[in-house]
Amino acid sequence: xxxxxxxxxxxxxxxxxxxxxxxxxxxxxxxxxxxxxxxxxxxxxxxxxxxxxxxxxxxxxxxxxxxxxxxxxxxxxxxxxxxxxxxxxxxxxxxxxxxxxxxxxxxxxxxxxxxxxxxxxxxxxxxxxxxxxxxxxxxxxxxxxxxxxxxxxxxxxxxxxxxxxxxxxxxxxxxxxxxxxxxxxxxxxxxxxxxxxxxxxxxxxxxxxxxxxxxxxxxxxxxxxxxxxxxxxxxxxxxxxxxxxxxxxxxxxxxxxxxxxxxxxxxxxxxxxx
Amino acid sequence: xxxxxxxxxxxxxxxxxxxxxxxxxxxxxxxxxxxxxxxxxxxxxxxxxxxxxxxxxxxxxxxxxxxxxxxxxxxxxxxxxxxxxxxxxxxxxxxxxxxxxxxxxxxxxxxxxxxxxxxxxxxxxxxxxxxxxxxxxxxxxxxxxxxxxxxxxxxxxxxxxxxxxxxxxxxxxxxxxxxxxxxxxxxxxxxxxxxxxxxxxxxxxxxxxxxxxxxxxxxxxxxxxxxxxxxxxxxxxxxxxxxxxxxxxxxx
Numbered sequence: 001x002x003x004x005x006x007x008x009x010x011x012x013x014x015x016x017x018x019x020x021x022x023x024x025x026x027x028x029x030x031x032x033x034x035x036x037x038x039x040x041x042x043x044x045x046x047x048x049x050x051x052x053x054x055x056x057x058x059x060x061x062x063x064x065x066x067x068x069x070x071x072x073x074x075x076x077x078x079x080x081x082x083x084x085x086x087x088x089x090x091x092x093x094x095x096x097x098x099x100x101x102x103x104x105x106x107x108x109x110x111x112x113x114x115x116x117x118x119x120x121x122x123x124x125x126x127x128x129x130x131x132x133x134x135x136x137x138x139x140x141x142x143x144x145x146x147x148x149x150x151x152x153x154x155x156x157x158x159x160x161x162x163x164x165x166x167x168x169x170x171x172x173x174x175x176x177x178x179x180x181x182x183x184x185x186x187x188x189x190x191x192x193x194x195x196x197x198x199x200x201x202x203x204x205x206x207x208x209x210x211x212x213x214x215x216x217x218x219x220x221x222x223x224x225x226x227x228x229x230x231x232x233x234x235x236x237x238x239x240x241x242x243x244x245x246x247x248x249x250x251x252x253x254x255x256x257x258x259x260x261x262x263x264x265x266x267x268x269x270x271x272x273x274x
Numbered sequence: 275x276x277x278x279x280x281x282x283x284x285x286x287x288x289x290x291x292x293x294x295x296x297x298x299x300x301x302x303x304x305x306x307x308x309x310x311x312x313x314x315x316x317x318x319x320x321x322x323x324x325x326x327x328x329x330x331x332x333x334x335x336x337x338x339x340x341x342x343x344x345x346x347x348x349x350x351x352x353x354x355x356x357x358x359x360x361x362x363x364x365x366x367x368x369x370x371x372x373x374x375x376x377x378x379x380x381x382x383x384x385x386x387x388x389x390x391x392x393x394x395x396x397x398x399x400x401x402x403x404x405x406x407x408x409x410x411x412x413x414x415x416x417x418x419x420x421x422x423x424x425x426x427x428x429x430x431x432x433x434x435x436x437x438x439x440x441x442x443x444x445x446x447x448x449x450x451x452x453x454x455x456x457x458x459x460x461x462x463x464x465x466x467x468x469x470x471x472x473x474x475x476x477x478x479x480x481x482x483x484x485x486x487x488x489x490x491x492x493x494x495x496x497x498x499x500x501x502x503x504x505x506x507x508x509x510x511x512x513x514x515x516x517x518x519x520x521x522x523x524x525x526x
Contacts, residue, residue, distance in 0.1 A: 031396045038393070042384045114380035115397050116356040116371065268359055272288050 014264040021267070022171065025120030032124040039129055054133045059140055062088065065205060074210050078148030079236070085144055086232040087204035089137035094227055095195045096130040097170045101177035102188035109274035119270065123174045127167065141235070151237055158234035162248075165230070169252050172259040179266045182273040198224055223251050276333040276369035276448045276480050283328070283353055283363035286311060287321040309344075309503050323349040324360070325504045331497060333369075333448075333478035336471075338485065338495030338512055340519050346504040347484040348453055351375050354482060355451045369448030369480060372398065376453070377431075377438045387422040387429070387437050388413070394441035408444060415470075416440040417463070435459055443470055449480045454487075468494070488516055 025032070044050045065088075066081035073080040101123075105112060108122040145152065181187040199205075202224045208216060219225045226244035233240035311320040323346050331337050339347050352358045353365065355373035380397070381390050391412050395405035413422055416436045418429075426434065436459065443450065459467060471494060475481055485491055491498070491512065498515030500507040507522075508515045 028396075028399070030402060031393075034393060034396055038382060038385055038389070042382075045384070110379045110381070111397070113352075113357060114373070114376055117397055269288065271358055273290065 011264070014268065015260060018260060018263040018267060021118040021263075022120045022175075025118035025124060028118070028121060029124070031117065032121050032128060035121070035125040036129040036132075039125070040132060051136075054136045055140060058085075058089070058133075058137045062140065062144075069205055073207055075207065078144070079150060080207075082141055082144040082148065082150060083207065083232070083236065084205060085137070085141040086235055087202075087228050089134055089141060090228045090231045091199065091202065091204050091224070092137075093130055093134040094166065094224065095198065097127070097173045098177055098191050099188075099195055100126045100130060101174035102181035102191055104174050104178035105182045105270060106178075106274050112271055112274060119178075119267065120171070120175065123171055123178065126174055127170045131167075145235070152235075153237055155234050155237065155239040158239045159231055162231040162234065165248055165252060166227070169227075169248075169255055172252075172255040176255060176259040176262050179262050179270065182270060183266060198222075202228065204228065223247060227251075276478060277331070277366065278337075278354065278368075278449055278480050278482070279330045279364075279366040280354070281328050281364040281366075282326045283324050283350070283360045283365060284322075284326055285324040285349060285353060285358060285360045287323045287349065289318060289320055323504050324353065326363070327501075327504075327506055328363075329499055329506065329509050331480050331482070333480055334475055335497055336475055336481040336483065336495040337497045337499060338483050338491035338515075339499045339501060340485070340488075340491065340516065341501035341507075345501040347501055348375060349504075350501065351451050351453050351482065351484055367449060370399075370446075371449045371451065372442050372445070372447030373451040374438055374442040374453065375451065377435050381426055381434070381438070383427040384425050386425055387416070387418055390426055390437065391422075391441055391444075395445060398445045400445055412440050412444045415444070415466070432459055432463075436463055439463075439467060443474065447474075447479065449482075450474060451482045453484050488520065492516060 040051070044053060047053060049056060062081060062085045065084050066077060069084075070077040070080050073083075075083065104122050104126045105119065108125075111117065111122070112119065144150075177187065177191070181191075201218065202222055203211075203219050208219045208225065211219070220243075226241075226247040229244040230240045230248055233244075309322050310318050311322060313319045327346075327350060329337070339350065341347050349358065351373070352375060353360050354367075355371055355375060356367070357373075357375075380394070382393060385393065388409070391409060392402070392405055395408075396402070416422070416439075418433060418436060421429065421433065426437065429437070439459075442452075471481065481495075483491070483494060495512045497510070498512040498519075499509045500515050500519045508518050
């Protein structure tokens with residue numbers, strides 16, 4: 001093992017080191033998987049229902065929303081309940097990438113300051129930890145689909161590329177926000193503020209197709225709408241609008257570009273900030 | 275052959291206060307401390323932690339680092355361990371590194387001792403099966419018995435040290451970096467740890483140890499490095515370096 005270090009803030013070498021970090025971290029899947037599982041268990045440690053709280057909490061939320069808001073939607077109670085369950089689960093998974101991403105390095109400072117593990121390990125750990133409740137919540141949605149006998153078509157297979165895109169995005173988003181929030185402590189407060197508004201401005205509790213004018217336009221200008229649509233629509237019978245797929249693909253390129261840019265400039269200084 | 279070579283390592287510790295800087299205590303003292311880096315307006319923006327540090331250690335050698343508080347010992351260990359990257363200079367490492375710099379860091383407090391052995395082993399790049407095979411041996415060395423199935427948060431400082439030491443040395447490190455590693459251990463464990471150190475050095479590992487315990491350094495190390503304000507004041511035979519350091523301390 002030989003190491004050479006030079007001073008400049010940006011260089012091809014720093015970019016190379018970032019990709020090397022992302023790859024070597026991924027290969028150490030046993031480490032991030034164990035870390036993620038430990039954290040999940042300790043979060044529900046000593047509670048009577050344990051991990052079942054993920055299911056219980058989500059089921060209560062969806063049942064409550066469909067009871068109070070179901071009559072406002074034209075699509076009917078059954079489809080609307082599934083619509084909310086899928087949309088809310090997807091939203092939570094996606095927003096967790098940004099919110100948890102802010103703490104991905106600051107929360108692991110004890111490990112970053114004592115070991116030489118690739119930093120991406122903490123990103124994969126965080127992503128894997130939020131993937132688990134997401135999949136559990138999808139079970140609830142699946143129960144709803146079966147209960148109301150909603151039609152399932154071949155277009156449901158589009159969830160596979162959608163989930164793949166989510167994971168690809170998640171790595172870049174968490175790495176990016178992890179670095180930014182470690183250096184600039186205001187970022188995580190800002191993210192929390194924005195995420196609270198997003199839940200209402202994104203079509204999750206209301207349906208974009210049932211609205212017109214400014215509200216519909218606002219939904220389309222919100223990238224979150226498109227991220228949710230490419231996952232929710234396939235499970236509700238259509239592959240989703242082509243526009244949504246293009247927006248998500250474009251955003252994926254954008255977040256990776258930003259992550260590479262930030263990492264090649266900031267990664268070196270990370271242990272000093274946390 | 276395991277080896278550790280440092281060539282002109284320099285590191286500036288950046289400081290981040292409210293506006294990215296820390297106010298100097300008194301305006302009159304601004305710009306006077308050679309270790310600190312000031313902005314044009316007199317704010318402290320960084321600390322020159324290491325300045326052109328060079329040395330070379332080969333397999334089987336034990337380097338002892340001495341110096342006053344704040345002389346850069348721990349920072350140097352963190353650079354050698356690969357935690358901080360130096361601003362300039364080169365570091366060549368041949369061999370798998372393991373460090374014990376901050377006892378308690380790199381542990382999950384709510385997890386049991388046994389689970390931490392597993393996590394520590396995984397983090398050091400070992401397979402689950404290999405760790406499981408060595409688990410009994412590591413547990414026996416730590417002498418923590420029943421406590422291994424209890425959360426680390428219930429441990430005393432000495433018990434944490436035992437566990438950290440057992441994990442750090444269990445997986446055949448080739449370059450071992452330690453900071454004040456014996457301070458919290460009892461007499462029995464110190465002897466045990468010293469014995470493990472000996473067998474480690476006999477297998478041609480490289481040992482780096484920073485300490486204020488002169489007797490310990492004399493016993494354990496054959497090379498010495500004296501750091502003063504982030505610079506190498508002396509490097510060479512441990513006895514010569516320690517004599518110089520002790521003389522310096524008496525004049526203060």
